[in-house]
Amino acid sequence: MADMLKLFVNGEEVEVESGKNLIDAIGAVGIEIPHLCYHPALGADGNCRMCLVGIEDGRPPLVPACKTPAMEGMRVQLDTEKIKKIQRDVMELELINHPVDCPICDQAGECKLQDYYMEHDLQESRMRVAQVKKSKNLDFGCGVVHDQERCVLCGRCVRFTRQITGTGELGIVNRTDTARVNIFPGRPLNNRYALNVVDLCPVGAMTSRDFRFSQRVWFLKKDEGICHGCAKGCNIHIDHNREKYKDDVIYRYRARHNDLVNGYFICDEGRMSYKSENENRLTEATVKGDLVAVSEAVHTIRQELSEAKKPLILVSPNSSLEQQWAVKRLATLSGVECFGYSDAYIKEGDGDDYLIRDDKSANRKGLELIEIETSKQRFEEALAECDLLVNFDNDLFRFDANEEMKAVVAGKKVIAISTHANYLTDNGTVVLPVASYSEYGGCVVNEDGILQAFSPVVRKNEELIDVLEVTRMLGGDVSDSGQAWSGIRSAVPELAEVQPDLIPAEGLQLSVSEEAHVSA
């Protein structure tokens, strides 16, 4: 636990963490100091001047809170008329050249300028001279659209490309009120994290071409999730909306702060992976190409399983621990071999030293922990011998065409239990659509051994069945995640102590020493 210190805010004593600046230290106990340019991941720059506070100790009358470390006994003034006036004054200056047309701004509803105006300003405009004209709709590359007239020149986006990606595509050109954020001519944003500038921008100046104007943000339900785009398991906000009579649709993913996993950011590919939750989904069960009810499809699978001489079960490295466990139990009870072979999820060399991993599955570690066989050789041997392949959502040929294996599969009877259409569903005797990760809850373990829990977020009008439920209907003995966990706990020593409900928000580091484990 960090050292604590006591200081006074508006005369009231509060206990805050030491080693932080005033914005973070006091913010952690629920007292907000307005700020635009400071961001914990980017450090203090001191340019917006929204965070000026008074300190009663003889230092200069005003200090920027973002650059002032919290100190024992410090007396911080936030609510004096003088400080409130400064906040109003800075807000006024912030707004004079800003279009006051929130209703048509993409950021309305989650704009810091809007919030601060309501909290700290609420004055009528005194601007009776022409505003500074700026450009609109500039294509900065990577799907980022810049609207200069809304920019408050906080420099967060610029610092992001300098400090985080090290690519430095953005800069602030010119001085005085002709200063603008811009790219070098012909050198647009070109990095795999570029869309984070949209999250970072406190106003509507950086927008995502993909999302802008597709939804008013106050209609969105903003839930928490875990990106399944790769083995990093970045924490995300899943913003979705179920309009009347329509289905629940995900409109965007945004980075969710987690110091243990991804800090404040996510990669662009992960961010855009929300699309696959909406598109290309399997929705209808079929048997030999004919539409059937789910119950009938399950019935057929049961039959096929019992009739097959040598069936083989395959499970996805993207499935939750609970699902993997349930599939394994089903396999054990049915005396069928269970595989998690999924080399096709690995994009060799695609990862970087930041967030992106080569492995594009969210829970390969789960397969290891639960001890499901993943070796290629063993899988190929078993595949060659089997007469029925029952696949639980493993996209067997995802990034890897593997024609040889395809040929082998083509000669087998295939049962495809899947979220999305793919080669196996195209060739399946029975095809059963199932819920995808935004629609169910569970746990995944990322490449670094951090166990994270997530809850169901999206509820479709026509809800799809969960893999775990499918195993139960096929004669498995896991009826819910509670039951899955009692099985997992007794079988997996690393997980013996885990109570899924008590997994901390930032996740649980599994693969470190006992001591660190306890303190996590």
Added chain:
Amino acid sequence: MEVKILSEKFEIENANLLKVAKEHGAYSTLDKLFSMEPVDVTEEVKKAGLRGRGGAGFPAGVKWGFLPKDTGKPTYLAVNSDESEPATFKDRYILVRDPHMLIEGIIICCWAIGCHDVYIYIRGEYTTQVKVLQAAIDEAYAAGYLGEKVAGQDFRIDVTVHRGAGAYVCGEETALLESIEGKKGQPRSKPPFPAVEGLYGCPTIINNVQTIASLPFIMTNGAEAYSVYGTEKSAGTHLFGISGHVEKPGMYELPLGLPLLEVLEKVAGGVWKGRKLKGVIPGGSSTPVLTAEEAKTVTLDYESMAEHGTMFGSGGIVVLDETVDVVKLVQNLIHFYHHESCGQCTPCREGLGWMKKIIGKLLEGEGTMADIELLRELCDNIEMKTVCVLSAACTMPVRSYLDKFRHEFEAYAKDRVNSAPANVELQRN
């Protein structure tokens, strides 16, 4: 009234050349310098009471004392020759007429603060000055006053001339450092201060050209010989650039503490064409204006200026005669500071532009009394809320004009209530 300490060689032909400069005593103080301990040099400078001549007037020796000890990092000296304050033109005399005095001063300072790498940051527009200075530096290298063994001592000094690209704000200490580092010239938010974390993250002293050029005299003649000039708290002499509506504008070296009016009369020949004095800008455009009445009692030193609610500044005195249209002057002033704002912090970036438009509106006959109020209020709202003092360099003088010459602004306001005094004609353009 004039004295010749810094300007001793200004009238000597070719004193910028090493040979001539040496004939007149340049570099004669180095033996003494290297026989002294660096701390004693600093002490001598403190005793002399030399205050920074860049405008703020902070005691030079005290500033040197802020350098942290034993950081294991190099210490840098940055000589500020970014002389861009409107009405200020003193340093260029030193650069062109006696550059070796500056180089000698640099050697003295380097010895005192233990510095081996010096950057002279020079205003981009000063093309002649750069050429002459660089030639003098080259001569000093060739003669062994700079380089590996300064004056035969085991002490290295390298001097680099760094030309600015024409930004007033680069005269601000930290913007100057950013510019030397090759970045966009904009001030750093402090702390840390340059003495602790300056150029390339190392301890750095930044002194004005005139400050450094004052050192050879102090070393040669001792602190007392220097402090006989000036007042108790404002010791020594200063190069005053007097311009505007006077008979004999020019650059004059004077001891500090002389009465302003007397100087204007006796040195600069009085207000030109026999006109009446309206006001005086005492130390460059950023210093609040003095009315003719105030000018009667003020003396040319830091204390008296402060007592009169203004600042000594850079010694760039501008005389305003009775014909000056203060509103146009203010427009010019705001225009300049707005143009030079680096644009990083909100109040300065947005606020000065707003002020500029309001004054423009007033001059176009479209302004109202409320606009004047707003302009006045904006001065308060912007000042001291910013990263550097550039914004205050605009708002402080503007406020002084608004307060002291209010009726002239009101004369332009379209809803004024007979506020125009008879002697001010309504001028519109």
